[in-house]
Structure formats: structure tokens, C-alpha cells
Amino acid sequence: MAGGFGITYLARDSLDRQMVIKECFPAGFCTREGAKVATHSPYRAKSFKNVLRHFLREAQWLARAQHDNIVAVHQVFKENGTAYIAMDYVSGCDLVTLRERDPGRLDQSLMTWLMEQSLQALSVLHAKGILHRDISPDNFLIDAKDHLTLIDFGSAGGTHGDADTALGAMLSVKDGYSPHEFYQPDMPQRFSSDLYALGATFHFLVTGQPPAHAQARLKAVTAGFDDPCPLLEEGDWPFDPAFLRAIDKAMSILPGMRFQSAGEWAECLPEPEVREEVAGDTSAQAAPTLVPEENAPDMPAAEPVAAVISDLVASTNRALEQRSARRGPKVEEAPKPKKPTQMVDLFGEPIGDVDRWLEAQDQQARGQVPTARARTPEPAAKPVNTPPKTQADTPLPRNRDSGWVDRVARIWGGGEPRLNKVTMNGKTT
Structure with missing residues (x-):
């Protein structure tokens, strides 16, 4: 399957x-x-x-x-x-199949017994800090002796939601059964969230129809309209009013108005009738089975599980290959290669090794390695009468903000940076 x-x-x-x-x-x-x-x-x-x-x-x-x-x-x-x-392997059927094929079997006695068993299962989970997050009629199996089993823990998690929110939402949400907080990954998920889904499950067993979408219920009520999911207690159903009232409370839109624990809900259940064990042949009362035992594959007793999987995988593989052949081969588009980034220097020449280039620039700035582009200044003629030094001829003081000035001066002029005299409008500065 x-x-x-x-x-x-x-x-x-x-x-x-x-x-x-x-x-x-x-x-x-x-x-x-x-x-x-x-x-x-x-x-x-x-x-x-x-x-x-x-x-x-x-x-x-x-x-x-x-x-x-x-x-x-x-x-x-x-x-x-x-x-x-x-x-x-649980021999039997899920609650959806039971409701569709044998609705008359779901009397008050069996419904109370099923609810008691489901609350016991959730009580154990919640005591371990586990949320099932996928409670629904198709995840409960019932056997011929009315024993209920909860299955499918693929969406289970803690009360703080799932770390992978996108996948968690995809696995957890089931329209009609999930509370509205399951549709918003940032909202807290509590034990009452599982109890809402359990109430929706029994709502289906009572009415034969899934409840209204939780998001639609929330939108209608906040807008001032009637709840699209009417109360079971106000309907004409052949069940104990207290039993129906408990389901309605579990399905409250606001989490604070629901039952906060499985034990709190169990206290509201009517006293269950004493159920007698069915002796002898139970075929007349057996629930319809999804996978009859007579159709189960015969396997040698000594054959390990791995051999079983190998045979089953082979048969599944053949079916998938036939389906793929009808669809044709799927062409995957190769990713486009990224263009490498080329760094260049001030003159537009490419830089191969950035570290070596920076080291060379530092050496040039210290005057250790002459640069081909550095201009050698012409030797100035020594004047006969050397004028005294002025403040304008004094080299600039070194500080952390003028380091780049020194470096440019050494590369281009080979000397210390100086302030030059400029004549503007007859004034010398």
C-alpha cells in the first residue's frame, strides 16, 4: 500500500x-x-x-x-x-471504513469504549511530551474484539512545533481534523491540539461527515458569523448528551476553552458498560479488514526480513519503471557555471595572486622594490644661496590618517609629501 x-x-x-x-x-x-x-x-x-x-x-x-x-x-x-x-500488524480496519460499512455497530457502548481507549493512548503520549499531530479516523485501527490501536507517527513532535516548519506543516495538516494552530508554524501547539483532532474524529463517527475546516471556523467566528460547525449537543443524535457535550468542548476554536489533558476529558465520560469477551468464532462480529489474512503472502519461516523487502521492492520497481516509461525520460537542466571574478590593479592590469600583489605594494611603499611605473624626479639644481626652510617646506607630520598620502607619494614621487606654494589672486599660500 x-x-x-x-x-x-x-x-x-x-x-x-x-x-x-x-x-x-x-x-x-x-x-x-x-x-x-x-x-x-x-x-x-x-x-x-x-x-x-x-x-x-x-x-x-x-x-x-x-x-x-x-x-x-x-x-x-x-x-x-x-x-x-x-x-x-493489526488485523482489522480503520474507523473510516467502519463508519462507512457498518455504522449501526457504533452504538453508545462501543463509542464510549473507543473514546476511552483513544484517551488512554494520548495520555501516554502526552506524558512523554509527544504530540501525535495527525489524529484522524484513518489513523485508528479496530480489530474484531473492538481493540483500538493508534498508528502513523510520521508527524509526531514536541509541543514547540517542528524545526523544519515547511515539512512539518505539510506532514501535520489535515483539513477538518487539524486545529487552526497547525496551519501556522509559529503558533504554540499544545496537548489540547491533539484533543481537538480527537474530538473531530468522533464528530465524524457521530455524523458520518468530516467537521468544518478549522480555519473557516475561526474566520467566521471572528467576523461575527455563526460557527459553520454546529454543536453536536444541539442535534438529534442517538448518544448521551454528556458524551456529545464533551466532543463539542474538545473542538472549541480557542485552545483555552478545550480540555487541557486527556485525563480531564476521561472524567466526563459516562460509565462504560461491562464488555464480554467474544468466545469461539468471531467472524460474524469481525470488522471488515483492509488486508485479509488469506491474501497475505506466504513466506518461509526462516527467511529474514531483508529478503522479504528485496522481493517486494523488486515488484514495486517494475511497476514504477512501467509508469516512468509511459512518461518518457525527464531532462534535467544542468546548472550554469559561475564566471570567475578577475581582480585588476589601478592601471587595469589583472591580478593573479592577490596576497603576493599586496605584499609587493607594501615593499614598494617602503622603497625596497622599485616600481616600473614610479616616476623618478629630476635632480634639482642646487641654488647658490639656500633660503632658510619655511613651514611650507617642512614635511607633513605622520598620523594614522596620512598613511595613504605617504604611500602614494613614495610610489609616484619617491619622496616625502610636502605642501606646495600656490599663488592665487596675487596671494601666495
């Missing part, structure tokens, strides 16, 4: 246990070269690296949060230029 950022395989491990292997394969900018995963072009390498980092971090979140209502991870490893996560 392929998704936006990965492919999920159903396989068996070396102990003949059925399991799920999730491969990091963002189809938008990745392809296969044999069994190896590579980007379409070098320009996509950074994007793939960011997605791969998110993928590996998903395994870290799963390893930290161990609970019966959270899918268990067994192993994470890198192979074929990408990464893989081996986790439990």
Missing part, C-alpha cells in the same frame, strides 16, 4: 509472525535504480534527507511510547538508500 511519503508492505518475519514493513519512499521526488532508492535529481537530495529524518524519528517516538493502544515497533534499519520500520 503506497502513501504520500512511504510504502507499506505486509510480510512475515523469521519466526513466521505477520508484520508490517514501512518503507520511506516519497514518490514526489524519488525513484528506483534497481532496488536502490534515489532522488529524481541532485536538487531533491535535501528534501529527501528531511523526509528521511522525519521517518527515522517516527520510530523513535514509537519506541518511547509503549502501550496496548499504540502500535509497537520492532526494528528500524537502513537499506537500499532509504530506511524501513518493522512494526506490529
